[in-house]
Amino acid sequence: MAFIDLTPGTLLSPVPAVMVSCASETQRPNIITIAWAGTVNSQPPMVSISVRKERFSHDIIADSGEFVVNLVGKAQMKPLDWCGVRSGRDYDKFAACNLTPVAATGMKYAPAIAECPLYLACRVEQMLELGSHDMFLGRIVGMGVQEQLTDETGRIHLEDAELVSYSHGIYGAIGEPLGFFGYSVAAPDVLERRMQELRKEKK
Amino acid sequence: MAFIDLTPGTLLSPVPAVMVSCASETQRPNIITIAWAGTVNSQPPMVSISVRKERFSHDIIADSGEFVVNLVGKAQMKPLDWCGVRSGRDYDKFAACNLTPVAATGMKYAPAIAECPLYLACRVEQMLELGSHDMFLGRIVGMGVQEQLTDETGRIHLEDAELVSYSHGIYGAIGEPLGFFGYSVAAPDVLERRMQELRKEKK
Numbered sequence: 568m569a570f571i572d573l574t575p576g577t578l579l580s581p582v583p584a585v586m587v588s589c590a591s592e593t594q595r596p597n598i599i600t601i602a603w604a605g606t607v608n609s610q611p612p613m614v615s616i617s618v619r620k621e622r623f624s625h626d627i628i629a630d631s632g633e634f635v636v637n638l639v640g641k642a643q644m645k646p647l648d649w650c651g652v653r654s655g656r657d658y659d660k661f662a663a664c665n666l667t668p669v670a671a672t673g674m675k676y677a678p679a680i681a682e683c684p685l686y687l688a689c690r691v692e693q694m695l696e697l698g699s700h701d702m703f704l705g706r707i708v709g710m711g712v713q714e715q716l717t718d719e720t721g722r723i724h725l726e727d728a729e730l731v732s733y734s735h736g737i738y739g740a741i742g743e744p745l746g747f748f749g750y751s752v753a754a755p756d757v758l759e760r761r762m763q764e765l766r767k768e769k770k
Numbered sequence: 771m772a773f774i775d776l777t778p779g780t781l782l783s784p785v786p787a788v789m790v791s792c793a794s795e796t797q798r799p800n801i802i803t804i805a806w807a808g809t810v811n812s813q814p815p816m817v818s819i820s821v822r823k824e825r826f827s828h829d830i831i832a833d834s835g836e837f838v839v840n841l842v843g844k845a846q847m848k849p850l851d852w853c854g855v856r857s858g859r860d861y862d863k864f865a866a867c868n869l870t871p872v873a874a875t876g877m878k879y880a881p882a883i884a885e886c887p888l889y890l891a892c893r894v895e896q897m898l899e900l901g902s903h904d905m906f907l908g909r910i911v912g913m914g915v916q917e918q919l920t921d922e923t924g925r926i927h928l929e930d931a932e933l934v935s936y937s938h939g940i941y942g943a944i945g946e947p948l949g950f951f952g953y954s955v956a957a958p959d960v961l962e963r964r965m966q967e968l969r970k971e972k973k
Contacts, residue, residue, distance in 0.1 A: 568884060570914030572875055573926070577809045578888060578913065579817050580841055580928055581935045581944050583782055605808020606780045607820045608900040614782050615818065615905075617810045638783055641948065648954040672775055681771060685781060693898075697811040697907070702818075704900070710781065711773030723776070725783055725938045732784045732935055732944055735928045736951045737968065739944040741784050745844065745934070746941045751851040765940065 577603075581732035581739070585639055586647055586683065587616055588668065589624050590676040591631040596668045598660040598680070599624035600651030602733040603700060604636065612707040614689060617700035623655040628703055631676045632691045636705075637683035641729040641740050648738070672709025684728035685712045726765070780806075784935035784942070788842055789850055789886065790819055791871065792827050793879040794834040799871045801863040801883070802827035803854030805936040806903060807839065815910040817892060820903035826858040831906055834879045835894045839908075840886035844932040844943050851941070875912025887931035888915045929968070 582602045590596040603617035614636060618625045628634045639647045646664035653660065661668050661680075668678030671688040679686035689705025716724050729740045744765040750758060785805045793799040806820035817839060821828045831837045842850045849867035856863065864871050864883075871881030874891040882889035892908025919927050932943045947968040953961055 569917050570872070570882065570884075570889065571917050571920060573913040573915055575815050575890070575910040575913045577812050577815045577910075578841075578926075578928070579786055579788070579807060579809045579839060579890060580888075581784060581786055581933050582809055583784055585782070603809045603811070604782060605810070605818060606782045606785055606806045607808070607818060607905050608806070608903045609780050610902040612778050612780045613900055615808060615810060617808075636782060638781075644948060645954050648949060648952065652952050652955050669773070679773065681773075685783075686773070687778070687782060695896075695907075697816055699813040700811045702810050704898075707778040707780075710776040710778045712776055714772050714774050717774060723781075723938060725781070726940060726942070730784050730937060731948070733951075734933060734944060735926060737929060737947045738949045738951075739929070739947055741935055741937060741942040742945040744940045744942055745847060746851060748936075748939050748941075749851065749855050751848050752855050 578735060580734035584647055584731045584733040584738055586637045586650055586680055587624065588635045588637060588678055588680055589627045589631065589633065590678060591627045592676065594627045595659065596661055596678050597624050597627060597655035598650045600647055607704065613704060614687060614707060615702050615704050617702045619700055625701065628691065629694065633674050633677040634689050634703065634705060635671045635674060635677045635679050636687040636689060637680040638685045638728065639731045640684050641731060643683055644731055644738060647731065672711060674709065679711060684716055686710065781938060783937035787850055787934045787936040787941055789840045789853055789883060790827065791838045791840060791881055791883055792830045792834065792836065793881060794830045795879065797830045798862065799864055799881050800827050800830060800858035801853045803850055810907065816907060817890060817910060818905050818907050820905045822903055828904065831894065832897065836877050836880040837892050837906065837908060838874045838877060838880045838882050839890040839892060840883040841888045841931065842934045843887050844934060846886055847934055847941060850934065875914060877912065882914060887919055889913065
């Protein structure tokens with residue numbers, strides 16, 4: 568094994584592939600596809616999204632101070648891609664993609680996408696100009712999950728949502744659960760029980 | 771379909787599961803597992819990683835102004851998890867995990883991990899205190915990929931690395947390529963050709 572030198576580029580992988588919805592007092596709901604997103608803080612829970620200044624959604628988010636991150640499963644992959652290559656200046660993306668805007672907890676303008684597995688409603692705390700992109704730091708103030716992704720104990724089964732990731736221009740869904748945080752130091756009986764649960768949970 | 775309200779939390783998914791390596795004038799090479807990472811800018815290429823102040827690697831990165839993000843394939847999943855639950859204060863993690871530190875382009879102290887598929891060598895441009903975590907904004911100044919993940923034309927085949935993601939406490943590898951950026955608006959012949967290539971490329 569040996570490394571070959573490459574020209575520095577945006578090759579962190581896999582990254583999330585999400586649809587970010589927004590709206591403002593003057594703009595109808597829009598959707599922008601984002602792969603430059605990440606969790607940046609735990610308490611309080613925060614995410615960042617990076618958006619080029621020239622994108623239609625940039626000013627909507629800057630003006631309203633709000634955005635909603637919608638996680639994307641295999642079933643929403645076509646709208647995910649389409650919203651990444653078309654502009655809200657030219658299309659009503661919700662209508663064009665047959666997606667439904669619904670109220671998102673804690674948001675005044677930005678809706679969630681009713682068809683997506685889970686949403687994170689975010690209030691913009693800060694915007695940093697980094698070069699090609701502006702990074703919006705958002706505090707998560709509301710969150711909703713599809714009822715059918717929870718069980719009777721209230722546990723969330725995101726592993727059933729077949730979430731989509733992005734890696735070097737290619738979309739791929741997350742496969743079978745391979746382990747849980749801390750599995751490498753778990754006692755043998757705990758490891759066996761939890762891995763069995765994980766495999767069973769994945770329908 | 772209907773959303774159930776949840777308490778806001780860090781549920782952006784899938785997020786990257788990476789090993790970040792660091793070192794300083796006074797500290798030996800260490801590894802910290804990070805899921806709170808993201809691409810934040812394209813020109814110049816930048817990533818962010820968020821690290822709790824109390825973590826051993828926090829001060830190493832703050833002091834040296836450097837870190838290396840190492841992408842993780844299925845083969846490195848056990849060290850990935852282990853480095854997330856153990857501290858460099860107690861262990862030489864490279865030795866304990868049988869991993870090899872190698873020089874990373876552009877870094878004075880921080881090594882890359884020789885066993886990982888690809889590394890991004892980053893110089894810290896800014897640190898933001900967000901609450902539980904400090905976010906380091908890193909400019910990617912060097913990058914290396916394993917020779918066997920490239921082909922004779924120089925193309926990188928990250929899809930062969932079986933990269934690991936993290937989602938709500940669970941690790942999962944990326945499955946088959948499902949599409950490429952722009953596939954939803956590609957001409958039928960282009961779509962067919964490129965999807966065939968993608969499926970073939972995945973060995």
